[in-house]
Amino acid sequence: MDNITTIFREKKLKLTPQRIAVYKYLKSTTEHPSAEIIYKALQDEYPTMSLATVYKALKTLVEVGLVQEINVGEGNFRYDGNCSPHPHIQCVNCSKVNDLHTLDLSNLNQDAEKHCDYKILSNKVYFYGICKDCQ
Numbered sequence: 001m002d003n004i005t006t007i008f009r010e011k012k013l014k015l016t017p018q019r020i021a022v023y024k025y026l027k028s029t030t031e032h033p034s035a036e037i038i039y040k041a042l043q044d045e046y047p048t049m050s051l052a053t054v055y056k057a058l059k060t061l062v063e064v065g066l067v068q069e070i071n072v073g074e075g076n077f078r079y080d081g082n083c084s085p086h087p088h089i090q091c092v093n094c095s096k097v098n099d100l101h102t103l104d105l106s107n108l109n110q111d112a113e114k115h116c117d118y119k120i121l122s123n124k125v126y127f128y129g130i131c132k133d134c135q
C-alpha cells in the first residue's frame, strides 16, 4: 500500500478508493484477470463502481507502472500486479494465464541484439499451450 500512496502523491494523481481497490485486488491474485473479472469481483464491495471506472483505474495504474498490461492476443487484455518482467503462458483452451517465474530469460535481450542492430530495451514473452486441467 505504501508504494501506491507514494507513487500517486509523486505523480499528483488522486488516490480514489476505486483505484486502491483495483490495485489491491491485482496484488492479491496471480490469475491475471481481465477488466471484466476485476469489475465482477469488486461489485459486492463497490456496487456503484462501473466497468468504465475499472478500465480508467487500470489505465492509470499501468501508466504509473504499478500494474502490467498483458496482451495475450485476440485483443484480450489481462492485468498483473507483478510488474517485474516475467514470461507468461496461456492455455489455448480455457484462456487462463500463468506466470513462468523460474524460466530465466534475463539474457534474451542480449541474445536478440546479436541478431539485429538495435539496442534492445525490453521484451514480452508469451507461450501458448494446454494447461494441466484441459489436457
Ligand SMILES: [Zn+2]
Residues within 6 Å of the ligand: 091, 092, 093, 094, 095, 096, 130, 131, 132, 133, 134
Ligand atoms: Zn486450460
Ligand SMILES: [Zn+2]
Residues within 6 Å of the ligand: 032, 080, 082, 086, 088, 098, 099
Ligand atoms: Zn504475471
